[in-house]
Amino acid sequence: MLYLFDEQIPTFVGSQVSFKSDCPPDRKIKLDDLFEFKRKRGDFLFSAIVLVVAFFFLISFFTETGWQGKKLPNDFGTYMLHQFGFVETEEKIVRFGRILKQSWVGPLLCLMVLVPAAIWNFKTSFQVHHYRKRFLLPTGIRYELEKYIAAIEYVAYFVLYTVSVPILGYLISTLLLGTFLTWRLGYRTAQWLFIGLLSNLVIVFVFRSFLQIKTPINIWLYDFLPSATRGFMLTYF
Amino acid sequence: MEAFLLGLENLLKPSVLFAIVVGSIGGLTIGAIPGIGPAIAIAILLPATIFLDDLVSLVLLLGVYGSSMYGGAIPAILINTPGTPVNALTTYDGYAMTRRGEASRALSLAYSASFFGGCFSILVALIALFAFGPYLRDLGALFGQRDILMAAVLGSVLLIAAHRQTMGIAALLFGFGFLIAMIGRQTTRKIDRFTFDVEYLFPGLNLIVVIIGIFALSQALILLTGKDDDPPEARVGGGALLGFVELSRNKVVTLLSAFYGTIMGIIPGVGEFVAQFFSYSTARALSKHPTRFGHGSAEGLIASETANNAVPAAAMIPLLALGVPGEALTAMMMVVFFDAGIKPGPDIFENNPDFLFSLFIALLLINVLVLSTLLLSTRFIAKMIYIPNKFLGSLVMILSFVGVFSIRNSLADCIFAVFFGYVGFILRRLDWPLVPLVLGLVLGSIILERMTAGASQVKSLIDLVNRPVSAVLAISILLILCFVIWSMIKNRRSHQS
Numbered sequence: 001m002l003y004l005f006d007e008q009i010p011t012f013v014g015s016q017v018s019f020k021s022d023c024p025p026d027r028k029i030k031l032d033d034l035f036e037f038k039r040k041r042g043d044f045l046f047s048a049i050v051l052v053v054a055f056f057f058l059i060s061f062f063t064e065t066g067w068q069g070k071k072l073p074n075d076f077g078t079y080m081l082h083q084f085g086f087v088e089t090e091e092k093i094v095r096f097g098r099i100l101k102q103s104w105v106g107p108l109l110c111l112m113v114l115v116p117a118a119i120w121n122f123k124t125s126f127q128v129h130h131y132r133k134r135f136l137l138p139t140g141i142r143y144e145l146e147k148y149i150a151a152i153e154y155v156a157y158f159v160l161y162t163v164s165v166p167i168l169g170y171l172i173s174t175l176l177l178g179t180f181l182t183w184r185l186g187y188r189t190a191q192w193l194f195i196g197l198l199s200n201l202v203i204v205f206v207f208r209s210f211l212q213i214k215t216p217i218n219i220w221l222y223d224f225l226p227s228a229t230r231g232f233m234l235t236y237f
Numbered sequence: 238m239e240a241f242l243l244g245l246e247n248l249l250k251p252s253v254l255f256a257i258v259v260g261s262i263g264g265l266t267i268g269a270i271p272g273i274g275p276a277i278a279i280a281i282l283l284p285a286t287i288f289l290d291d292l293v294s295l296v297l298l299l300g301v302y303g304s305s306m307y308g309g310a311i312p313a314i315l316i317n318t319p320g321t322p323v324n325a326l327t328t329y330d331g332y333a334m335t336r337r338g339e340a341s342r343a344l345s346l347a348y349s350a351s352f353f354g355g356c357f358s359i360l361v362a363l364i365a366l367f368a369f370g371p372y373l374r375d376l377g378a379l380f381g382q383r384d385i386l387m388a389a390v391l392g393s394v395l396l397i398a399a400h401r402q403t404m405g406i407a408a409l410l411f412g413f414g415f416l417i418a419m420i421g422r423q424t425t426r427k428i429d430r431f432t433f434d435v436e437y438l439f440p441g442l443n444l445i446v447v448i449i450g451i452f453a454l455s456q457a458l459i460l461l462t463g464k465d466d467d468p469p470e471a472r473v474g475g476g477a478l479l480g481f482v483e484l485s486r487n488k489v490v491t492l493l494s495a496f497y498g499t500i501m502g503i504i505p506g507v508g509e510f511v512a513q514f515f516s517y518s519t520a521r522a523l524s525k526h527p528t529r530f531g532h533g534s535a536e537g538l539i540a541s542e543t544a545n546n547a548v549p550a551a552a553m554i555p556l557l558a559l560g561v562p563g564e565a566l567t568a569m570m571m572v573v574f575f576d577a578g579i580k581p582g583p584d585i586f587e588n589n590p591d592f593l594f595s596l597f598i599a600l601l602l603i604n605v606l607v608l609s610t611l612l613l614s615t616r617f618i619a620k621m622i623y624i625p626n627k628f629l630g631s632l633v634m635i636l637s638f639v640g641v642f643s644i645r646n647s648l649a650d651c652i653f654a655v656f657f658g659y660v661g662f663i664l665r666r667l668d669w670p671l672v673p674l675v676l677g678l679v680l681g682s683i684i685l686e687r688m689t690a691g692a693s694q695v696k697s698l699i700d701l702v703n704r705p706v707s708a709v710l711a712i713s714i715l716l717i718l719c720f721v722i723w724s725m726i727k728n729r730r731s732h733q734s
Contacts, residue, residue: 037668040666050409054409057431060433064433065430083697095696096696097700101426101689101692103430106419106685107416110412110415111412114409114413120408121405147666155458155655157634158454158651158655161638162638162655165638174635181461182628187625187627195628196628203632203635207285207643211288212288213288214646215642215646216646
């Protein structure tokens with residue numbers, strides 16, 4: 001049978017839905033196939049923010065790393081040239097190890113990687129952004145920003161959970177958040193809510209009761225319990 | 238031999254055996270769930286290991302690491318979605334076989350290939366320990382502070398160079414990881430670095446807090462804000478042992494892939510992806526039926542699964558021998574070593590040889606246990622694929638909290654973890670790699686520590702590289718840098734032309 005388009009060719013006899021493997025059809029696969037990377041729409045904005053952060057740390061380097069109290073040989077340029085064997089000097093040579101031990105050396109090495117990489121990344125991201133604009137490809141980042149904002153809701157739940165554990169206790173807080181999240185995510189049938197409750201109970205049981213992970217002990221809610229029950233709850237939940 | 242027997246004896250404790258069982262079955266199940274990888278499981282388990290015996294902790298994490306790729310092959314074959322990122326190439330041929338109605342054959346091949354790959358690299362490591370054990374004990378004298386410093390620099394360079402298309406981003410994130418390692422009060426001179434007078438930052442950021450944020454919480458946010466998948470129904474039949482028969486018919490591909498996996502695992506920063514790539518392309522080049530690759534070729538499936546499972550045991554070698562982790566999972570295991578007070582590095586051959594044997598024998602046991610579990614319960618494990626993503630996200634979020642909070646009951650830790658989680662979430666959405674950030678943090682700490690410790694022996698700059706090992710490592714670094722620059726120029730020219 002003659003097919004007009006590749007998509008019409010049935011891949012396997014007996015298959016109901018056509019399937020096309022991701023494997024490149026030519027004999028050789030390139031390593032780049034495995035590491036294929038395309039810059040997404042939020043990339044330019046994020047690269048810009050990262051560049052600003054890198055420069056912020058570069059500026060902070062002079063005040064936040066002990067740079068002000070640095071101890072360097074008087075003529076540092078000649079000293080470094082001497083280290084590489086370009087210049088001979090008759091002065092007493094300071095041990096290079098004394099420089100290496102100073103607190104600012106590590107941050108300097110780190111910034112020597114970070115700042116050029118941030119500039120390089122921003123430049124590449126800008127080029128891609130420019131290319132997209134030039135060929136009228138979508139550059140708006142609204143969709144990405146919506147996703148970032150949507151995630152903040154769950155960040156807020158996490159922070160609330162963190163705050164509630166010392167007040168309500170690990171057991172109650174976990175069951176409340178777990179069940180609420182199950183409901184919030186759209187699993188609202190009794191069966192799913194039960195599964196949510198049970199899964200979270202298992203988490204508490206495994207981590208708190210079995211592995212004896214430490215959680216806060218001054219729990220306001222447990223103060224209302226009879227002393228024996230309170231002791232039991234504090235030990236196991 | 239004495240060390241081997243001692244190592245075996247260490248494993249016979251009930252707590253260790255229990256950790257092997259829990260780690261293996263847990264890792265297998267986690268691997269089978271797309272969206273939850275071994276990195277997340279290990280990140281969440283890290284704080285729990287503080288309360289456990291050091292060998293129990295390591296064996297538990299090794300169980301998760303060594304078994305997750307077995308589990309990851311199940312969704313890759315049944316629903317065309319890799320359970321762990323390193324099962325990506327398995328989808329090429331595994332799912333094609335499923336479409337042909339050969340799901341059981343594909344699974345059986347994947348299990349037997351994984352088992353062979355895993356056992357091959359463990360046996361290589363054990364034989365090396367037996368054969369070179371007496372010489373390895375002298376390794377400590379060869380490796381000084383400056384040599385390990387150079388090894389850590391080499392690991393960093395390899396890590397960045399291995400991120401072919403994202404080298405700039407990898408360098409950037411490595412730099413940020415390094416910067417995070419720098420935060421805190423310098424112990425020798427009591428000078429604060431990047432603390433901005435925030436008291437919480439004086440002791441430095443806790444590594445586990447950052448790891449849980451970057452790996453676990455970020456993935457939880459991805460799952461929570463994403464959509465539930467609707468994977469197709471998959472049926473699994475019997476005949477799981479037939480894979481070994483088919484494996485014996487493809488001896489060359491199997492051995493070659495196991496060899497690639499072992500070598501690539503040993504090289505820091507390279508790992509499973511490159512191992513799979515090399516073995517898959519070599520198998521394709523050697524095959525009598527190269528056109529079948531990507532359409533359900535048994536050789537293709539064997540190549541990818543053997544290679545990726547040969548990596549975990551091999552990846553332990555640079556970690557144990559040099560104290561330099563090659564990828565994210567072994568970097569996380571460094572935390573357990575730090576907590577246990579065991580310094581991985583050349584001295585371990587002198588001080589704790591039985592510990593080394595324990596780890597590799599445990600890995601062997603893990604492989605046997607995982608294979609047996611899979612042969613008995615693939616149908617049950619395959620059901621894990623159908624757990625909805627969002628629901629998983631809520632569980633990961635709650636588990637992450639336990640992980641962070643249990644370290645020292647600090648609310649500030651939770652806030653920092655969620656901050657890193659949010660950053661990780663954005664990085665994941667942009668497809669930026671997370672591994673350089675975490676390795677930057679771990680390798681950065683090693684570079685800093687070894688540089689300060691070795692400084693007293695450095696009179697001039699040349700002293701950093703005047704020892705035999707450090708000289709070889711420095712030359713390797715220069716060669717890699719030259720290669721990277723050359724390939725960048727070549728790429729640029731080919732783009733221009």
